[in-house]
Amino acid sequence: MSKSKKAAVRIILYLLLLILALVMLTPFAWMLSASLKLSKDVFLFPIQWIPENPRWSNYSDIWSKIPLGIFIANTAKLTVIITLLQLFTSSFAAYAFAKLRFKGRDLLFMGYIATIAVPWQAYMVPQFIIMSRLHLNNTHTAIILLQAFSAFGVFMMRQFYQSIPDELCEAARIDGMSEYGIYAKIMLPLSKPALSTITIFTFVAVWNDFLGPLIYLTKTELKTIQIGLRMFISQYSAEYGLIMSGSVIALIPVLIVFLSLQKYFVEGVASSGLKG
Amino acid sequence: MNKPFLRSLAIIVCLALLSACAGSSPPAANATQAPASQVEATVAPVADPTAAPTVEPTPEAPADNSVSLKWALWDKELTIYYQALLDAYKAVKPDVTIELLDLGSADYNTVLTTQLQGGDDIDIICIKDIPGYANLVKQNFLEPLNSYISSNNVDTSLFGGTVEQLTVNNDVYTLPFRSDFWIIYYNKDLFDKAGVAYPANDLTLDQYDALARQVTFGEGPEKVFGAHYHTWRSAVQLFGVLDGLHTIVDGSYDFLKPIYERVLKEQDDGIVQSYAELKTTGTHYSAAFFNNQIAMMNMGSWFIATQIAKVESGESFSTNWGMAKYPHPDGVPAGTTLGTITGISVSSHSTKKDEAFDFVNFVSGPEGAVVIASTGTIPAIKNDDVVAAIASLPGYPTDEGSKEALKTVKTVLEMPLHDKSADIEIALNEEHDAIMTYSITVDEGIKNMNERVAEILAN
Amino acid sequence: MNSATQARKGLSRKAKENLIAYSFIAPNFIGFSLFTLVPLIFALVLSVLSWDGSNPIEFVGFDNFVRMFKDKTFWQALQNTLLYTAGVVPMTMAAALGLALLLNQKLRGRNFFRTVAFFPYVASLVAVAAVWSFLFSPTRGPVNQVLHMITNLPVSKLPGWATDKNWAIPTVIFFSIWKTMGYYMVIYLAGLQNVNPELYESASLDGAGAINRFRYITIPQLAPTTFFVLMILIINSFKVYDIFITIFAGADNVLSGTTRVLVYQIYNAAFRSLNYGYASAIALVLFLIVLIITIIQFKGEKKFGE
Incomplete structure (x- = not known):
């Protein structure tokens, strides 16, 4: 390819990316603009992207109308604990599914996947009854136990481990390393992209979870951001301006986590391990 | 594992501990931020039983x-x-x-x-x-x-x-x-602009329809719609039960045909905003009323307090407003409404x-x-x-008609009590949605209602 | 040699391997079975029972299934869910893979573009739906305005998108792709990091073109990731609910006709009608469909891997 042709391809590529970025960012622009409006103007047609009289007070009002500080602290606590547990238990279990041979492996694994298919609405009530019997209703522990052991994380980690060559494990076994050692010293360092992905997904899922906390946390001092924001939707009215300003604030930690984990998406991690 | 990764993990752990502390430190610190959360009415001095005797020495009233x-x-x-x-x-x-x-x-x-x-x-x-x-x-x-x-x-x-x-x-x-109970809210300024007299306290459904057509004017974003039906089934379908001849749990819904035909005609003629667009854009009835986009709206009495508060806060531009009794079928006294x-x-x-x-x-x-x-x-x-x-609350419209509007002669429950009311409601809501979005014709919708409710009642 | 080691020696190599494997699975599995598997199995057993959550449970045999097969709305929901899945799965997969390949290049502002692509997934559903309903408003939206300019057709002849029964499913498919492709892109990005760059180098030396490199290196190397994305996409599409409710439900929170989906039926049965047995029967059908797909895919993956 000639140099000028290469440059032309690049320009088209960037143009494409810019258009894409624009389309993808419109919801955010809408959220920002809605967060500075009165509720009645939020869904007004045609969309007024820059509000005439921006209501900056929305951003101060949400702190006084609901105990947002407590809600954020609760959500942060749950999110961090669940994410850490999820990272550990998923990556640990997935190692067995991907790299070890044992009785009932495939059956167990297929069962794991298929359970993801059952919608939560179908088993929410039996689950709640179990938690209530254990006296865990209205505790953060209930939410943690509910979400820390997911089949999704195991499935994802297993798939990632599978693309790491078996030769690496074999070599280590010949060197006398235990399976636990292989997991900790070889697999984990190689799976930073997958661990980052699980971190991002779990973080987002727990941070934005609504139904779980809604059912399990009925005491104000235990509630999370998403329930807090729904407090602005009442039986006969809804304060969408305030909801959006709260949503914008709630979005910031998610973006920070996403951006800060980007550096672990580096090419050829596995092969570099092969050489070392 | 390399250092930066461990470092970020360590930061996350610290964050966890910090927020765990923040999360578990109870009311004392939070009370100032969250007065609203403390609605709990601590009436009795529930504290400390040992302190009770000094406060309340009478033995008849122990803690x-x-x-x-x-x-x-x-x-x-x-x-x-x-x-x-x-x-x-x-x-x-x-x-x-x-x-x-x-x-x-x-x-x-x-x-x-x-x-x-x-x-x-x-x-x-x-x-x-x-x-x-x-x-x-x-x-x-x-x-x-x-x-x-x-x-x-x-x-x-x-x-x-x-x-x-x-x-x-x-x-x-x-x-x-x-x-x-349900009443009509109207925007006096829009009636003045259209040069139409305000709604009376005794309107038949046909008169309501005619009035809505008179106060519809303008084009594009400035258009004023004569009436407005919120995306609840009750806002449209229940005009049909005001005559007391039918109820919504009867199992036979042929009486709804004229009701649907009237409203769909209004929708076709641009007298009211289309149901499908209202629901897909998530438009709330209060926004439409506050923004002077609708001249009349049938809505429950719960909206009175909201409208008064929002006029006062400046959010409702519909500052010159009034109320009228609910429109009723011919031969039914004014003041008959849904409750x-x-x-x-x-x-x-x-x-x-x-x-x-x-x-x-x-x-x-x-x-x-x-x-x-x-x-x-x-x-x-x-x-x-x-x-x-x-009617004497500050902010309540001062004209006699609006005061009179609150007087009802008969209130029909939106949903009468029935063993199967939950199932009947689902079926009716769904068929209503399908009719209003033109997914099925009125006849098909009514046929479906009849069949589905018959099935429910038979079980 | 003490007795403990003797005992351990007594175990066969196979048993020891099994034990080690189980020890890896245990932390996840114990929590998972207690708080997810047990209630889930209970829920599936409910499909042959009648229970309202309070009164005594009754055995009703296959009544729930008989009722389900006679229920027109169930078939409608199943059909819509299948249509939606058939549209969403391949298109989202293609879009996500394309994005991942693009954003795996060494580009200026790569992290920015990755974040932007992930954005609709994390933004509030209400916001995404509001923007969507604005863009696709039949009478006033930019999409139909452009279509009007191109085709010169009157607005009434143009698609009504979400407001039109014939366009409802395609509209929600596009919406879903837009909202979730960033999510699946992240999974593909993680998978792409495992592709050995040396393979590309040697292939280039052998004179393989871009297409051949993609076909003979990227695709096989990405197979486990693709299997994962495919399964999760299928499962999530079968479980779709929130998106439909946000776009199509009015103030009564119902879906009808072409907008009805399976999980909505489950929700209605469980929480509006308090008929947990019937809800479970529908959930069991969902479970079985996905189980069959999983088995087929899993067998395929194994064959592919060998």
Whole structure:
């Protein structure tokens, strides 16, 4: 390819990316603009992207109308604990599914996947009854136990481990390393992209979870951001301006986590391990 | 594993610990940020029994007289009368502490049933709608109140027949405390602009339709729609039950045909905004009314307090407004309208049923009614005094017609009590949606309603 | 040699391997079975029972299934869910893979573009739906305005998108792709990091073109990731609910006709009708469909891997 042709391809590529970025960012622009409006103007047609009289007070009002500080602290606590547990238990279990041979492996694994298919609405009530019997209703522990052991994380980690060559494990076994050692010293360092992905997904899922906390946390001092924001939707009215300003604030930690984990998406991690 | 990764993990762990501390440090620190969350009415000095004797030396009243009750409800932060009711009750029964359990309005029935199934120690339950009530009765989660009513000499005639409408197999499981009914809200400025006289307090459905057509004017974003139907089934379909000849749980819905045809014609002619666009854009009726986009709107009396508050705060541009009685079919007296009831019940699992009923009786009774009316909400015990009190609230339209609009002659429940009301409601709501979005014709929709409800009633 | 080691020696190599494997799975599996598997199995057993959450449970045999097969709305929901899945799965997969390949290049502002692509997934559903309903408003939206300019057709002849029964499913498919492709892109990005760059180098030396490199290196190397994305996409599409409710439900929160989906039926049965047995019967059908797909896929993956 000639140099000028290469440059032309690049320009088209960037143009494409810019258009894409624009389309993808419109919801955010809408959220920002809605967060500075009165509720009645939020869904007004045609969309007024820059509000005439921006209501900056929305951003101060949400702190006084609901105990947002407590809600954020609760959500942060749950999110961090669940994410850490999820990272550990998923990556640990997935190692067995991907790299070890044992009785009932495939059956167990297929069962794991298929359970993801059952919608939560179908088993929410039996689950709640179990938690209530254990006296865990209205505790953060209930939410943690509910979400820390997911089949999704195991499935994802297993798939990632599978693309790491078996030769690496074999070599280590010949060197006398235990399976636990292989997991900790070889697999984990190689799976930073997958661990980052699980971190991002779990973080987002727990941070934005609504139904779980809604059912399990009925005491104000235990509630999370998403329930807090729904407090602005009442039986006969809804304060969408305030909801959006709260949503914008709630979005910031998610973006920070996403951006800060980007550096672990580096090419050829596995092969570099092969050489070392 | 390389250092930066470990470092970020370490930071996350620290964050976890920090937030865990922040999360578990209870009220003391948070109380200042969250006054609203502390609605819990700590009435009695429940503290320290050792300190009690010095405060209250009389042996007849030891500290364990205090009772604490848990009340399940919705919209705790946004409803004014809860706190007013608690304050009023505290004056009567200082020993009773009532904890408010806010289960949210959108998913109230779901969350409530789940909590009750899990064995939560709720004592008092707010009833949001009739299908929810019917379900709770079927599940035996509500205490039958007849014996309490007779032993406490409660005068149920004050409720004007609603208690009878809430009776299941000769027993009643809830007492109504709030009773809303439907009226017409209109924007006087838009009527003036169109040069049309304000709606009278006696409009037939045909007259309402004609009036809506007269006050529709303008083009594009400036267009004013003559009327507005919110995306509830009740806002359209229930014009059909005002004549009292049919109910919505009959199983035969042919009488709805003219109702649907009229409204769809209005939709086609651009007299009202299309149902499909309203629902996909998530438009709320209050936004349309506040922004001077609609000249008339049929809506429940709950909107009065909101509209007054929003005019005062400057959010509602529809500052010059009025109310009129609900439009009615020919041959039916003006003042016939739809009603919806909010009830309060005692949980059958409560261990303090007598205390719980005492509060239920207070809230639904005459004393509670005065408190509720003072917040601009219409209580279930609705007499001339209550109506006068609401019509004299600051911000209420001053013309005689708007005051007259609150007087009703007959209120038909939006959903009559029926064993299967939850299932019937789903079927009707869905077919209504399909008709209003032109997914099926009116005839098909009515045929589906007939078939589906027949199936439900047969089971 | 003490007795413990003797005992351990007594175990066969196979048993020891099994034990080690189980020890890896245990932390996740114990929590998972107690708080997810047990209630889930209970829920599936409910499909042959009748229960309202409070009154005594009754055995009703296959009544729930008989009722389900006679229920027109169930078939409608199943059909819509299948249509939606058939549209969403391949298109989202293609879009996500394309994005991942593009954003795996060494580009200026790569992290920015990755974040932007992930954005609709994390933004509030209400916001995304509001923007969507604005863009696709039949009478006033930019999409139909452009279509009007191109085709010169009157607005009434143009698609009504979400407001039109014939366009409802395609509209929600586009919406879903837009909202979730960033999510699946992240999974593909993680998978792409495992592709050995040396393979590309040697292939280039052998004179393989871009297409051949993609076909013979990227695709096989990405197979486990693709299997994962495919399964999760299928499962999530079968479980779709929130998106439909946000776009199509009015104030009564119902779906009808072409907008009805399976999980909505489950929700109605469980929480509006308090018929947990019937809800479970529908959930069981969902479970079985996905189980069959999983088995087929899993067998395929194994064959592919060998």
